[in-house]
Amino acid sequence: MTYQAPLLPSPFRCHRGGEIVGGQIAYETWGTLNPTKSNSVLIFTGLSPSAHAASSPADADSGWWEQLIGAGAALDTHRFHIICVNSLGSCFGSSGPASINPLTSVRYGDTFPDISIEDVAAGGRAVLDHLGIERAALIVGPSLGGSAVLAFAALHPGRARRLISISGTMAASAHAIALRSIQREAVRNDPIKGLRLARKLGTVTYRSAAELAARFGRAASSGGHDFAVQDYLDQQADKFTKTFDADSYLTLSRAIDLFDLNAHGDPTVLFQRAELESALVIGVEQDALFTIDEQTRIAAALRAGGIPTQLERVDSVAGHDAFLADQPLFAAIIARWLQDT
Amino acid sequence: MTYQAPLLPSPFRCHRGGEIVGGQIAYETWGTLNPTKSNSVLIFTGLSPSAHAASSPADADSGWWEQLIGAGAALDTHRFHIICVNSLGSCFGSSGPASINPLTSVRYGDTFPDISIEDVAAGGRAVLDHLGIERAALIVGPSLGGSAVLAFAALHPGRARRLISISGTMAASAHAIALRSIQREAVRNDPIKGLRLARKLGTVTYRSAAELAARFGRAASSGGHDFAVQDYLDQQADKFTKTFDADSYLTLSRAIDLFDLNAHGDPTVLFQRAELESALVIGVEQDALFTIDEQTRIAAALRAGGIPTQLERVDSVAGHDAFLADQPLFAAIIARWLQDT
Numbered sequence: 001m002t003y004q005a006p007l008l009p010s011p012f013r014c015h016r017g018g019e020i021v022g023g024q025i026a027y028e029t030w031g032t033l034n035p036t037k038s039n040s041v042l043i044f045t046g047l048s049p050s051a052h053a054a055s056s057p058a059d060a061d062s063g064w065w066e067q068l069i070g071a072g073a074a075l076d077t078h079r080f081h082i083i084c085v086n087s088l089g090s091c092f093g094s095s096g097p098a099s100i101n102p103l104t105s106v107r108y109g110d111t112f113p114d115i116s117i118e119d120v121a122a123g124g125r126a127v128l129d130h131l132g133i134e135r136a137a138l139i140v141g142p143s144l145g146g147s148a149v150l151a152f153a154a155l156h157p158g159r160a161r162r163l164i165s166i167s168g169t170m171a172a173s174a175h176a177i178a179l180r181s182i183q184r185e186a187v188r189n190d191p192i193k194g195l196r197l198a199r200k201l202g203t204v205t206y207r208s209a210a211e212l213a214a215r216f217g218r219a220a221s222s223g224g225h226d227f228a229v230q231d232y233l234d235q236q237a238d239k240f241t242k243t244f245d246a247d248s249y250l251t252l253s254r255a256i257d258l259f260d261l262n263a264h265g266d267p268t269v270l271f272q273r274a275e276l277e278s279a280l281v282i283g284v285e286q287d288a289l290f291t292i293d294e295q296t297r298i299a300a301a302l303r304a305g306g307i308p309t310q311l312e313r314v315d316s317v318a319g320h321d322a323f324l325a326d327q328p329l330f331a332a333i334i335a336r337w338l339q340d341t
Numbered sequence: 342m343t344y345q346a347p348l349l350p351s352p353f354r355c356h357r358g359g360e361i362v363g364g365q366i367a368y369e370t371w372g373t374l375n376p377t378k379s380n381s382v383l384i385f386t387g388l389s390p391s392a393h394a395a396s397s398p399a400d401a402d403s404g405w406w407e408q409l410i411g412a413g414a415a416l417d418t419h420r421f422h423i424i425c426v427n428s429l430g431s432c433f434g435s436s437g438p439a440s441i442n443p444l445t446s447v448r449y450g451d452t453f454p455d456i457s458i459e460d461v462a463a464g465g466r467a468v469l470d471h472l473g474i475e476r477a478a479l480i481v482g483p484s485l486g487g488s489a490v491l492a493f494a495a496l497h498p499g500r501a502r503r504l505i506s507i508s509g510t511m512a513a514s515a516h517a518i519a520l521r522s523i524q525r526e527a528v529r530n531d532p533i534k535g536l537r538l539a540r541k542l543g544t545v546t547y548r549s550a551a552e553l554a555a556r557f558g559r560a561a562s563s564g565g566h567d568f569a570v571q572d573y574l575d576q577q578a579d580k581f582t583k584t585f586d587a588d589s590y591l592t593l594s595r596a597i598d599l600f601d602l603n604a605h606g607d608p609t610v611l612f613q614r615a616e617l618e619s620a621l622v623i624g625v626e627q628d629a630l631f632t633i634d635e636q637t638r639i640a641a642a643l644r645a646g647g648i649p650t651q652l653e654r655v656d657s658v659a660g661h662d663a664f665l666a667d668q669p670l671f672a673a674i675i676a677r678w679l680q681d682t
Contacts, residue, residue, distance in 0.1 A: 174557040174570040175550035181571045182541050186527065189538070193530045200523050201542065209516035209632070216515040218601065226598060229515040230522045257567060260559065288629075291550070 018113025026093025031077035044141030050092035097247030271305025359454025367434025372418035385482030391433035408668035438588030612646025
């Protein structure tokens with residue numbers, strides 16, 4: 001079930017200035033909150049997904065993390081009360097550029113304030129506040145969501161017992177910034193054709209050269225291009241541009257670039273104060289966008305902060321997208337870690 | 342000195358069909374052709390350079406391979422007669438989409454025939470024919486030019502004694518095709534803004550993440566962007582779009598994708614017939630676009646064809662662009678190989 005309510009403090013002061021009045025955060029839940037409100041798992045998403053992480057009686061469509069959430073799954077709905085939040089700035093129920101500004105009754109568009117990962121984390125905290133949950137049992141997120149998890153832990157100490165950060169970053173690399181800035185330039189040039197280009201480039205950077213070679217090689221196109229890999233990029237662009245808002249894309253893409261955990265102090269000190277019992281960091285060797293070295297640095301900072309931290313290096317040709325493409329692999333790692341710690 | 346003459350057989354039948362009437366190939370030379378016409382080095386270029394590989398009395402501007410060509414340099418003008426050809430389809434004197442079609446007296450634009458790497462190689466052969474050179478002492482080329490060297494050797498047996506292929510490919514990978522198809526889509530969407538985007542994406546793929554991290558990291562922009570790496574991409578786009586024609590870009594980018602040496606038969610058999618005395622293959626470990634594995638396969642095919650072949654693996658954070666950015670490294674390798682063989 002998707003819930004949407006005016007959950008943000010109003011006015012909500014964004015991390016980079018700007019205010020949102022009557023801000024909403026869409027979220028979805030699975031499982032049951034226990035009487036002590038101590039069994040919640042708070043999930044932050046990557047740039048593009050909605051809060052629909054898994055199917056439910058209210059919405060039978062498969063979610064983006066369908067194989068990780070459910071009865072008996074790694075994130076077990078018999079044990080946990082699972083919450084997934086749609087990022088502030090996105091276009092699936094949470095306030096964003098595609099929303100109507102209640103002060104003007106017109107769509108925000110590019111007048112929506114600059115959003116940072118800190119604000120995405122604050123959106124998750126607002127949902128916990130709304131539900132009266134003092135402390136989440138676990139916060140978890142991949143990609144942008146992995147960074148949001150780190151921001152949440154650092155900036156809302158005591159509000160989570162444990163964390164799982166997957167393929168995130170404490171501060172984006174010049175290479176990733178360069179690629180995302182090109183994607184945003186494409187969208188600013190032409191919101192329709194440019195969003196297609198941006199998603200195609202995203203797809204190439206989310207996967208690996210080895211996977212494209214194995215899946216497509218130099219096979220011929222059946223869609224009017226030269227090569228089958230071009231058909232694949234078309235399909236990815238089609239899927240994405242049907243549902244995603246160009247201004248939300250600009251907002252969230254830039255939010256990842258601008259995030260720098262170091263701006264809040266030494267991450268080691270931030271994590272020392274975070275009151276975390278344990279942490280799991282998962283990275284993918286073949287991830288070209290949020291590299292395995294960045295995952296190693298996250299784990300090192302958590303450990304330096306005194307938090308027992310497990311680092312898992314996943315081998316997957318799906319690259320950055322492995323958390324979507326190789327869900328059983330991630331489910332197994334998470335299930336084992338939850339059992340062992 | 343740049344020479345430009347109607348050098349192609351007329352009509353010239355392109356590898357993929359289509360004809361060019363009165364086709365021209367621009368080329369430049371350094372050093373002196375010896376009486377037996379046996380000391381020529383034929384250079385093919387990457388996608389974007391002109392035939393101006395080095396300065397000369399007639400043109401004092403630095404060339405794109407300035408540090409490799411000259412008196413006493415690796416490609417020694419006291420010893421060699423050096424020829425660099427502008428690729429057919431380019432826009433620096435050779436016939437291409439930006440040229441006037443002599444049959445219609447209007448600019449070819451997108452009516453210029455599809456060009457393949459085989460045609461680029463044929464352009465080099467036409468220059469040799471024009472100069473009465475039966476056999477080049479050496480053919481050499483980086484990137485697109487590396488593939489052109491392989492095509493020349495395979496399709497014009499006996500016309501070269503030795504070859505150096507740098508960061509080329511016998512058949513582009515799905516990953517490289519995907520990236521170039523995105524660049525071409527950007528240009529087709531908008532020849533001006535899209536060519537900027539294409540060059541920016543090219544720049545990111547030509548260099549390495551390690552280099553961008555070291556040079557720019559998360560330093561702030563001084564040009565109205567968020568980050569300095571975005572200023573750098575702007576500069577690269579500015580330089581490129583001032584001189585390069587969008588239709589030539591489409592033509593030569595697609596030419597690389599379409600090239601497949603295997604279409605002419607088993608490369609081993611092709612190289613067996615090539616009458617080459619020796620070969621040098623140079624690749625860069627950090628090259629994300631024409632990978633070191635592709636260089637290994639090229640060297641293996643040459644060796645299987647009975648050609649004594651040296652494979653040099655260069656370590657350079659400049660990635661695919663190392664042949665431009667780290668010229669002394671390449672000069673040293675080439676000088677040593679020329680001395681030893």
